[in-house]
């Protein structure tokens with residue numbers, strides 16, 4: 001069951017957004033579509049919902065061909081960034097309207113509204129009108145209205161975008177438990193990798209209408225298939241540095257790394273910020289830009305060959321001397337044991353994942 005999309009083509013005024021697009025979303029999974037602005041996420045979601053005309057292709061929901069059905073006949077429930085609450089109705093009435101129309105018994109409605117509003121922390125607002133609520137509260141009323149229904153699929157387009165950071169974090173947890181409870185297919189669009197990693201069973205990374213990779217959050221983090229995914233996933237994301245390969249050595253500036261492989265030519269080296277450290281001399285030379293103190297770690301921002309590089313370093317390793325660095329100073333980035341990624345310089349596709357033994361940070365006396 002779930003959702004099947006076959007050879008979907010969608011365009012706006014001759015501008016092709018999705019081209020021969022194929023996708024299978026498994027029954028009951030929390031499936032996140034992740035991509036930057038304009039990548040086609042909303043277009044894909046709206047095609048599933050039946051809200052935009054498609055040029056060709058087929059869409060199946062739970063095995064039924066819904067391609068030619070109206071949105072209201074597709075057995076879906078939608079939660080969008082912007083939604084309209086009825087201003088003249090209370091929160092209770094806004095949430096329960098659809099149930100009333102379907103003649104669900106009053107007691108049952110009360111219980112269902114009670115459960116969903118408790119989960120979304122808006123139970124205390126049931127008697128209020130939308131104008132008496134903050135933007136975030138209104139958003140949650142909109143979510144409650146969609147969640148109370150019993151569709152085969154939930155479609156959500158950045159439903160948390162109006163919430164402040166703290167509430168957003170809370171809602172991520174609530175959404176996960178909502179999914180665990182109902183075990184329905186959820187298709188969720190967002191551009192924030194933290195949100196995607198927190199929510200998804202599987203993530204689709206979309207770029208200009210093309211599938212860059214589909215996988216579990218761990219798959220995408222551990223085994224990115226290309227530079228695009230590597231540079232999108234992780235917070236901060238993986239550093240991508242130009243390098244040369246010469247007979248099993250990776251060369252960046254005057255620093256080289258031995259790998260057990262015979263590769264030659266241009267490449268990109270992918271290094272997670274967490275496996276970079278600072279060393280007195282032995283490391284990749286970089287121009288220091290600035291650092292950010294994030295409490296537990298120091299995030300060092302530097303530049304190698306015009307490319308920005310970030311290192312996330314435990315505070316105790318660098319706090320005695322990090323304040324000495326000035327913008328433009330040469331620093332040396334050491335590599336700790338961990339995984340390195342080598343990508344093809346032309347296509348951006350992964351060539352090798354390399355387990356690197358690393359070397360110890362040189363102790364600095366200060």
Ligand SMILES: Nc1ncnc2c1ncn2[C@@H]1O[C@H](COP(=O)(O)OP(=O)(O)OP(=O)(O)O)[C@@H](O)[C@H]1O
Nearest residue numbers: 012013017035036037038039040041042043044191
């Ligand atoms: N109604 C429309 N008419 C013309 N072009 C459109 C229309 N809607 C979207 N587009 C274009 O289609 C492309 C994909 O848009 P889409 O809204 O699907 O992207 P998105 O990934 O959801 O972006 P965002 O995160 O900004 O919402 C964009 O280039 C956009 O400008």
